[in-house]
Amino acid sequence: xxxxxxxxxxxxxxxxxxxxxxxxxxxxxxxxxxxxxxxxxxxxxxxxxxxxxxxxxxxxxxxxxxxxxxxxxxxxxxxxxxxxxxxxxxxxxxxxxxxxxxxxxxxxxxxxxxxxxxxxxxxxxxxxxxxxxxxxxxxxxxxxxxxxxxxxxxxxxxxxxxxxxxxxxxxxxxxxxxxxxxxxxxxxxxxxxxxxxxxxxxxxxxxxxxxxxxxxxxxxxxxxxxxxxxxxxxxxxxxxxxxxxxxxxxxxxxxxxxxxxxxxxxxxxxxxxxxxxxxxxxxxxxxxxxxxxxxxxxxxxxxxxxxxxxxxxxxxxxxxxxxxxxxxxxxxxxxxxxxxxxxxxxxxxxxxxxxxxxxxxxxxxxxxxxxxxxxxxxxxxxxxxxxxxxxxxxxxxxxxxxxxxxxxxxxxxxxxxxxxxxxxxxxxxxxxxxxxxxxxxxxxxxxxxxxxxxxxxxxxxxxxxxxxxxxxxxxxxxxxxxxxxxxxxxxxxxxxxxxxxxxxxxxxx
Numbered sequence: 001x002x003x004x005x006x007x008x009x010x011x012x013x014x015x016x017x018x019x020x021x022x023x024x025x026x027x028x029x030x031x032x033x034x035x036x037x038x039x040x041x042x043x044x045x046x047x048x049x050x051x052x053x054x055x056x057x058x059x060x061x062x063x064x065x066x067x068x069x070x071x072x073x074x075x076x077x078x079x080x081x082x083x084x085x086x087x088x089x090x091x092x093x094x095x096x097x098x099x100x101x102x103x104x105x106x107x108x109x110x111x112x113x114x115x116x117x118x119x120x121x122x123x124x125x126x127x128x129x130x131x132x133x134x135x136x137x138x139x140x141x142x143x144x145x146x147x148x149x150x151x152x153x154x155x156x157x158x159x160x161x162x163x164x165x166x167x168x169x170x171x172x173x174x175x176x177x178x179x180x181x182x183x184x185x186x187x188x189x190x191x192x193x194x195x196x197x198x199x200x201x202x203x204x205x206x207x208x209x210x211x212x213x214x215x216x217x218x219x220x221x222x223x224x225x226x227x228x229x230x231x232x233x234x235x236x237x238x239x240x241x242x243x244x245x246x247x248x249x250x251x252x253x254x255x256x257x258x259x260x261x262x263x264x265x266x267x268x269x270x271x272x273x274x275x276x277x278x279x280x281x282x283x284x285x286x287x288x289x290x291x292x293x294x295x296x297x298x299x300x301x302x303x304x305x306x307x308x309x310x311x312x313x314x315x316x317x318x319x320x321x322x323x324x325x326x327x328x329x330x331x332x333x334x335x336x337x338x339x340x341x342x343x344x345x346x347x348x349x350x351x352x353x354x355x356x357x358x359x360x361x362x363x364x365x366x367x368x369x370x371x372x373x374x375x376x377x378x379x380x381x382x383x384x385x386x387x388x389x390x391x392x393x394x395x396x397x398x399x400x401x402x403x404x405x406x407x408x409x410x411x412x413x414x415x416x417x418x419x420x421x422x423x424x425x426x427x428x429x430x431x432x433x434x435x436x437x438x439x440x441x442x443x444x445x446x447x448x449x450x451x452x453x454x455x456x457x458x459x460x461x462x463x464x465x466x467x468x469x470x471x472x473x474x475x476x477x478x479x480x481x482x483x484x485x486x487x488x489x490x491x492x493x494x495x496x497x498x499x500x501x502x503x504x505x506x507x508x509x
Contacts, residue, residue: 010047014040028252037062052089072109096125100138107145115145128165136162140180147184175204191226213242229267236261251284295324306346337367354427391422417495461490480507
């Protein structure tokens with residue numbers, strides 16, 4: 001669209017694209033950043049006025065974005081293009097930096113032999129006397145590549161040299177070298193060594209900057225890998241606090257930190273903290289530009305809420321994920337089916353069998369049911385039939401009791417409780433509520449016989465149910481909760497307990 005503007009200066013237009021791409025990149029919107037960088041390159045290619053610096057910048061940043069997306073082949077190819085352009089139009093210092101970046105990408109792609117060659121080429125352009133910081137940075141990556149190649153002595157020499165040439169440099173250079181050693185140790189699963197070096201790095205870092213947050217994040221991830229999730233929470237929280245406090249927040253790094261923090265919290269058993277971290281991550285995620293990431297996180301929240309039996313929250317999260325998936329183009333039937341299966345499982349665990357069966361059937365229209373889903377659907381349908389039979393039997397019992405005018409009021413209450421629970425399982429909430437109303441009417445009719453001090457637990461429980469419902473109708477929620485909780489303590493009948501639990505839910509503040 002920008003290139004279609006009349007009389008637009010193409011170099012200026014390209015710079016606008018680069019600025020837009022930089023913004024996308026900072027927010028972790030890498031596909032959009034790649035498009036904008038590519039537009040900048042295409043615009044410069046069509047310009048009659050060459051701008052070699054802008055072109056090289058766009059190519060280099062596009063390579064970096066592809067590397068961030070782990071599309072290493074494209075990244076390496078673009079770095080090669082940037083390398084060739086820099087050989088023609090750049091300085092030796094710039095060329096060394098680009099070759100080192102290409103080497104880093106080759107290392108990440110596990111093309112170690114090529115990476116080592118590239119690092120060595122970069123080092124030739126970075127004499128310690130002229131470019132100590134650039135050389136130290138290259139040596140850090142070189143050491144990592146050597147360690148991955150099982151050349152550990154050579155790796156240590158590279159890192160030692162990096163430390164030696166930065167003794168007079170700012171402390172950050174020493175910190176970055178220890179960070180690189182720690183990162184390599186982590187990759188080799190030498191977690192104690194990794195932790196030691198990362199903590200050494202932190203001793204040289206200045207408080208509150210991006211590099212410090214990066215090392216804290218690496219330390220937290222290392223402790224997670226070492227199966228010490230509880231120990232990883234503090235450094236990850238510290239990294240998060242730093243990232244949030246930076247003048248220029250970078251959403252991608254914040255989300256990465258929150259992902260690690262959520263993992264540490266979940267593995268430590270802190271599901272409430274885990275949910276909070278995921279909700280924070282949603283705030284820093286653009287659902288328009290990152291719909292798949294948004295839907296994935298909503299599914300995760302749905303799973304966590306299901307574990308905690310927070311059914312309303314679970315369904316809200318999963319339905320929202322489903323809505324995101326339906327709006328996303330191209331549509332992913334497999335992810336839609338996955339979401340519907342999670343919805344079905346939540347309904348099934350909640351006891352809403354009809355809704356669970358409907359969700360399983362909807363799932364089947366988007367993907368073949370898995371063996372597990374097929375088995376669960378069959379069991380669900382069988383249980384629905386059993387519930388219908390139970391409902392028929394309960395109604396027959398009511399008819400008999402009404403005809404004979406006999407039986408204990410407790411039996412009548414329990415039958416209504418069973419009817420209510422069964423209607424709820426069959427996704428018939430109005431009928432369930434009607435049965436509960438009739439249950440309460442029976443208790444009201446027996447109010448003179450109800451006694452919260454009754455020695456018989458079942459009858460004492462019914463008295464507390466009645467008192468709880470009365471308190472709730474008068475708006476005294478604290479008293480109502482107390483009665484319902486005592487009723488639960490005194491009641492063993494499953495259906496009646498289900499009714500009491502619904503009462504408790506209704507009086508939660």
